[in-house]
Amino acid sequence: MSETRGTTPLGARRTRQRLDILQHLSAAPDFISAQGLHARLAQTGTLVGLSTVYRALRDLERAEQVDVIRSEASGERLYRRRSTSEHQHYVICRRCGRSEAVDTDIVERWAAHLDQLTGFSNVTHTLELSGECMDCHL
Amino acid sequence: MSETRGTTPLGARRTRQRLDILQHLSAAPDFISAQGLHARLAQTGTLVGLSTVYRALRDLERAEQVDVIRSEASGERLYRRRSTSEHQHYVICRRCGRSEAVDTDIVERWAAHLDQLTGFSNVTHTLELSGECMDCHL
DNA sequence: ACAGAAACGACATCCATTTTCATTAGGGGA
DNA sequence: TCCCCTAATGAAAATGGATGTCGTTTCTGT
CATH class of the missing domain: 3.30.1490.190 (Ferric-uptake regulator, C-terminal dimerisarion domain)
Incomplete structure (x- = not known):
């Protein structure tokens, strides 16, 4: 069947990367950029490709799991897990x-x-x- | 004396380019991007460098002569002369x-x-x- | 276990905006 | 009016966030 709508905050598949991203995003106290999140993951030894971070955040945004704002200073898009x-x-x-x-x-x-x-x-x-x-x- | 504060919407100096930019910006009915403005200037035969357009808009923004928003779709910054x-x-x-x-x-x-x-x-x-x-x- | 599809990731590319730097041209003062 | 200083200009290169490409990896239902 192709109509199985996922109900998890993650994408269709539960990958290590997606898990790590969601976890670190949830742990972040404030809005964070894709690059910032990528860096934070790297710091803790969690290697995730930058594109993957962008894709995961895009999907989370589509799933309305995050709030997104635009940094006034840098113009970056900043994400925060929605409570x-x-x-x-x-x-x-x-x-x-x-x-x-x-x-x-x-x-x-x-x-x-x-x-x-x-x-x-x-x-x-x-x-x-x-x-x-x-x-x-x- | 170095303390002469300009009071015009233009920069310190009144150049042809600055005049044209301000004029076309004022004529635009809606918010317009730097590139859009540059294109519009070019169409009417008014040749102005793209960097100049960006710089003029930045200065107008500093002088609070324009409202600036961010296009949801393209992420461009859009400008409009403030009435x-x-x-x-x-x-x-x-x-x-x-x-x-x-x-x-x-x-x-x-x-x-x-x-x-x-x-x-x-x-x-x-x-x-x-x-x-x-x-x-x- | 298998197959098909989704997700990865390294890298290329896109595109708006900024910076560089050599040249041009306002505009105040002499 | 002429000069000079410096802001302004513009072509080109650099920057930087974000997205696309594509071969490889890895879920997940059967």
Whole structure:
């Protein structure tokens, strides 16, 4: 049968690399780039090809298992394992990169009306917040 | 004296290229990429080096004369001459690229409290909205 | 165990953006 | 107006993230 839809966060097949990637991604406290993740894997002796990291992250993104943002500074795409199934927004420290989920109920409610407000359909939103965390501020 | 701060939207010097770039950028109805702008200039016989376009846009961005977003599809940076001095948000048609300013008062007010809500300082926000405009929807 | 397909990984390629560096040309001061 | 200094320009090369290629490896259902 070809219609077996996978339900795991991994791809169709459970490979060592995919496992390692998911594990290290989950362990990362903050958003991390594909290259950063690749480096971190290498540091711990876990050898995974860079393309494989990119592919795994792309698949995780498709499976909505990660949140993705764009680094303001480098333009890199940064990934973070998603904890809840809801879509989330974060404040990111522009110095150290630390991130923290923010309650965006108000914005979400507002966003829900956007179709009426704008005359556009299927409006989706991306919200990125950056600031300086307490440790970095002084 | 070396402290002469320029007050024009252009750089320190008023060159033909800078003038043309600003003019074509202002004429563009929607967000446009550096390459797109460069191509548009070339089409009208206005020869400007690609690096020059990039540099002019970078300077305009620094001078807060343009709004900048990131194309979801291509990852390019897209620029648009800023009309008001206030910072603006837009809905962008994910099919044709048409953009339209959106009233985001509610979000702005919420954003003003972010410092208190999050424990981060100097929090800035970026909000990108995409949907399908009426012409493209059906 | 087997076969077919998915995943790997080293490397090539793409493409937006930046940098280099020699040349050109604003524009303030004499 | 003429000069000079330096910002601005542009062609070409470099950078760097991300994706594609393709031969090889390795899951997984049968």
